Amino acid sequence: MHEPTSFHQSRLTVQEQNYTKMFDTETVDDREIYQVAADYDRYGIGPVQVSVTYNPDSDSNNSIRAIGELGRIKGLLREQGVKSVTGDILPITDKSTVSKTVVSYVSMTAQAPDCKQIPGLEDRVPDTAKDYELGCSTETLMAKQIYRPRDLLGNAGAGRADARRASNIVDGYRTGESADSLNAETVSEN
DSSP, rough: OOOOBBBBOOOEEEEEEEEEEEEEEOOOHHHHHHHHHHHHHHHHHEEEEEEEETTTTTTTSSSHHHHHHHHHHHHHHHHHTOOOOEEEEEEEEOTTOOOEEEEEEEEEEEEEOOOOOOTSSSSSSSOTTOOOOHHHHHHHHHHHHOGGGGGGGGOOOGGOHHHHHHHHHHHHHHHHHHOOOOOOOSSSOO
16 A cells, blocks of 8 residues: 655755846945845845946046946945845946846745645645645744745855864863963052
8 A cells, every 4th residue: 555645755945036126327426335235145046247337428427437337236235244246237228218227136035845834834724625735834934934045055164173173272171181381460459
């Protein structure tokens, strides 16, 4: 006799999306950059790309002004802790268009598996006659709790650690040896 399992087999996944936000260049200020940087800190991965538009035929919305605005916006992002920022300026020939700034980066989100959740979790009317898969609700709730989804990808950039060097610190304690006096300056007579 073979009975299909009622345990959910799929796990939550991490999905990449493109985050893009457009601003009028003149109105970009600390508040907007703070919101972008906070979102990037939580969901972003890789460099932040900033593009500022300009009109090559305009006296006020020219490439020199766009370069200055690009530098200002990149500086605001770095002040908010965004380390990797790239940028460029883009010519737009429409005379009626004001300068726009586009901020984009790759965004990571934790996605719950597609499965049947426990009755009563999504609404307040539990129907116990419905079939559901054990573990599906747990995975769904866990996906909602992930603050920084890129952490699920691992920490390959942690670098090498030397366990023997780290254990040398506690070896003396383990063997019962007393610590040597440091001969430091004293602050009081006591």
